[in-house]
Amino acid sequence: MASFLYLLFFFFSPFLSCSLASSPSPSPSSLIQSTCSLTSNYDFCVATLQSDPHSLKANDVKSLSTIAVTMASATAKSTSRYATAQAKNATEAAAARSGFRTCAEKYRYAGEALRSALDSLAGENYDYAYVHVSAAQEYASACGRLYQRSSGVAYPDAMAEREEDLKRLCGTAMDIISQLG
Ligand SMILES: *[C@@H]1O[C@H](CO)[C@@H](O)[C@H](O)[C@H]1NC(C)=O
Numbered sequence: 001m002a003s004f005l006y007l008l009f010f011f012f013s014p015f016l017s018c019s020l021a022s023s024p025s026p027s028p029s030s031l032i033q034s035t036c037s038l039t040s041n042y043d044f045c046v047a048t049l050q051s052d053p054h055s056l057k058a059n060d061v062k063s064l065s066t067i068a069v070t071m072a073s074a075t076a077k078s079t080s081r082y083a084t085a086q087a088k089n090a091t092e093a094a095a096a097r098s099g100f101r102t103c104a105e106k107y108r109y110a111g112e113a114l115r116s117a118l119d120s121l122a123g124e125n126y127d128y129a130y131v132h133v134s135a136a137q138e139y140a141s142a143c144g145r146l147y148q149r150s151s152g153v154a155y156p157d158a159m160a161e162r163e164e165d166l167k168r169l170c171g172t173a174m175d176i177i178s179q180l181g
Pocket of ligand 1: 090092
């Protein structure tokens with residue numbers, strides 16, 4: 001009986017519901033859990049999808065894949081902007097600026113590939129969507145390879161981190177797209 005009252009108190013305690021509402025990471029929806037459990041990095045997948053409030057309203061795997069690709073697209077765009085700014089940054093050596101110019105172009109292509117992926121998802125052409133996301137991942141790798149080859153200077157950590165971010169997002173998006181169709 002005492003434990004029953006204790007439970008009642010917990011279920012109806014306004015303090016508890018208040019603290020739940022303000023909790024920064026509520027437990028993921030069952031759709032997010034089941035979708036992310038089929039990806040290679042469950043924790044990253046959950047954190048990524050939950051960081052977008054649209055995921056709360058997502059009611060199918062296709063919507064979650066669109067969210068992941070949209071986030072990858074935003075990362076590609078911001079990386080392209082960063083590389084473009086560094087290519088014009090007079091503090092950087094001329095060789096480094098040339099490497100950044102190459103990377104700005106590759107990340108622009110990555111952004112275009114991800115926009116094509118979103119079109120393919122909208123048209124339910126899941127195989128094409130997968131290939132476009134894979135291309136975006138390949139453009140990020142190409143930036144790393146070509147930076148060193150074309151500039152002869154070390155690949156900056158800031159770019160290596162952005163490359164990792166984009167590849168991880170693309171990998172998660174591909175793992176989700178694989179569940180469609
Ligand atoms: C220019 O490059 C230097 C060296 O990498 C960096 O410290 C500085 O923040 C950059 N300036 C801009 C405007 O990004």
